[in-house]
Amino acid sequence: MRGVGSEPLEEFVARMAERVADPGRTAAVRATGMLDSQTEAAFDRIALMASRLLEAPFGFVTFVDEQRSFWKACAGVDVADPAGRQSSVSESFCQYVIGLGEALLVDDVRLDERTMHNPSIESMGVAAWAGVPLRSPEGEVLGTVCVVDTDVRRWNDDDARLLDELSALTTELLAARRAHEDASQARAALIDVAEHVRSRGWLDVLAHLTRRLSGAKSVDEVAEAIDSNGAAVVGADRLVVGHLEAESGLIVLVGHDAGRGGERLDPTQAGSAPFALALRSGKTVAVGSRAQRVDEYPDGVMLADSLGAEATATVPLRTSEGSILGVLIACWSDEMSPGVMPLSQLEVMAEVCAQSIARARLADDRRALVASLQTALLSPPPPVAGVDLAVRYVPALDSLGFGGDWYDVVPLDGHRVAVIVGDVVGHNAAAAARMSQVRTVIATLAQTGMPISELFAGCDKVLAPRSQSTMATVAVVVVNTAQRTLTSTLAGHPTPLLASPDGSVDVLAAGLRPPLGVGSSLSRPETVSYSPGSVLLAYTDGLAETRDGDVDTDLLALSARFGRLSHLPPEQQADRLLAETSHGLGHRDDVALVVARLL
Known part of the structure; x- marks a missing residue:
């Protein structure tokens, strides 16, 4: 109950x-x-x-x-x-x-x-x-x-x-x-x-729109839902969302196909444009024809023409608390008397849209804050001779952004560097705190010269009295630029990938033992050679997992993406891997990754 x-x-x-x-x-x-x-x-x-x-x-x-x-x-x-x-x-x-x-x-x-x-x-x-x-x-x-x-x-x-x-x-x-x-x-x-609600078809469209708005996690997703389903609800040819940027005070148009998506409009310079009047007055502005627009709202002619709109209704996006977050613009390609426009329905939809945008903004702000805190915990990698590096951390879209994923790059001597990625269970501040503990211990033990085969057992020994409940998966790859070798060991973690200069991708051979916090057995690292120009990818499972959850299929798909992108500079590779994995919809799990081109 x-x-x-x-x-x-x-x-x-x-x-x-x-x-x-x-x-x-x-x-x-x-x-x-x-x-x-x-x-x-x-x-x-x-x-x-x-x-x-x-x-x-x-x-x-x-x-x-x-x-x-x-x-x-x-x-x-x-x-x-x-x-x-x-x-x-x-x-x-x-x-x-x-x-x-x-x-x-x-x-x-x-x-x-x-x-x-x-x-x-x-x-x-x-x-x-x-x-x-x-x-x-x-x-x-x-x-x-x-x-x-x-x-x-x-x-x-x-x-x-x-x-x-x-x-x-x-x-x-x-x-x-x-x-x-x-x-x-x-x-x-x-x-x-x-x-207006009489037909079952309209009910189905309304149901779909409501579900999409309820689940929207970003302003773009709100706009996409309105653009895809909102016009049918109110009988318009097109709906356009213009959200008000808090920092700049500009209106950003999103969610339409008129070629002006993402354009920023300044309400203070828009004079009689309906969107500016709606923002200032908090009231709906209905314009029935281009002739009326030219006569009464001349500053709004250019925008309406670009949208292919003869008649428009511009409704402020007002929350139940009274805040105005932007405007909703309904467009019709033919003339329409304001008296027959579905203004009451538009105003209800605008309030629903405003509440959805407010929720999405709050979630965006929280994720940005905690992501910055997480990034502060994850210092940028030091320059390493013979290795071109890119690192990334992205929080899960459905969490506040605090997570247990991390990366680290630890120089061991003049020609050896340890590339480390790991994942402590959880997506909250406690997970981030445990992550910081584990990350620091592993890096410190590696820098003191502890053999890689003993690294995980040593970490278990240090952390056991302090954090009985910590369970983490970790991958460590030691790059030896003098001998051109990779020595790897895993504690229950996804296997790193190695792309050859020709773009072929292999799963990196690595010694495997249970996750940290589960057992203290030694691992047996494995060493392989690499050719100059090869690229190493170490990552956490959020980069590979899909909703279907088939591990083998997910790994094959990630290997294919990685091989196709391996010719790019590491920074571009990292961005493209993240973008292609999320398909623009955000990640369901935290993601940490290290891309290292071996020169």
Whole structure:
């Protein structure tokens, strides 16, 4: 049961009852006018989307006062009369969400002490339940957007995110109703939203877009999702995201195919351009034709022409906290009256896009910070006669960036240098701290002249009293430039690769023993000769692993990439290896690597 802490049941029940009966909250519920109201297509579609997207038999939009949970919309329940679309608070699972003030997803309601005695388990056959708060524009919890399943199931984070987006859409509908003083205008706005979500095809596109935005880990991924799927949602020919760079204050256009991707626009120099006006005013700017643009927004003509747009709607990307992160530009190739543009849908999409960009920026900032800290731990390699070196460390995209991967280049004497890569288990600050320990010990032992065959056993001996739980894989390759030999030993680590001058690649022969922290046996290093112009690649497993996880196939693929790139200078090789491994989507695991051209 996610969303519930470890407080005693009695305390939770008391707090829940207090929040359900809170006068401020119940007054906000009544102020919506939703209690005992007739069904409305827009709300019905939101309940239907919840049911379909989460593949649950029942979907609800509820408003809860101190006595009952009123079902403003219910998918899977064929009841139109308001008197039949409600249940008592004691029968409702919505009470738990109000008590928590956050999402609640219960895989099996019969097993959790908070829900196991709810009467709806018997009366409605509830087996699994998932819901999120439905909030007023001021933040009061009015009820929920929720789904019910009659079978036990495993909910996931994507389910919660989808419900959150549908709840945000419902809040937007409530805000729109309040904003329209004329009740007929309010009904027209709601009917417009309802008509737009009528087709199943649109629902599928919306579901796909929501999932992509929820999973986006960078601003580029947000823009790509909007570009690929957003236009179909609002009936535009193209959508363009322009995000505001915090450092420069410029708008960067991303995610469109008009040949201007990545262009930076200065809002302070853009005058009457719609994007600049939207940023300054925080309001949507709709332009129905080129003639109108020339007459009213002349500074925006060049950008619109480059996008092939006759009509445009430029919406500020505003977060729920009020920050403006850029603009969303909808483009149509034909003239269109601003009165028929789907502005309400665009503004909802812009808010979802803004929240996704805010999450992606936060993740980017965290990764950049911890990557810089990691890089500070990994000093640049010293110059080595007879060896041209490039080193890289890249944090995992789905972590904060602190990891246990490392590289090191340790000169041993005038013609020998140790190339070391390793991987301590973990992707956090603790892993980085253990990594620093192991890296320092191995480098120190190597510099004191300890034979490579004893290096790992010596490291185990030093670290055992200090860090019982440290487990690490390590590869050490000693390059002897005088004899042109490579002597290698591995502690449970992926085997380094050696590319010959002709581009052929071999797995480097190496002595193998278990990882550090597992055993203290000696290793038996192996020595091979190399030809001048050969290239050594030592790496951690994040460079080779793919989602399929087939080790042999992954190694063959990495060998092929390495051989194809081995003619390049080491710096370029390192960058290309990283780029081609991630396919521009980031790495699932930390990556450390050393590329060494042997002269």
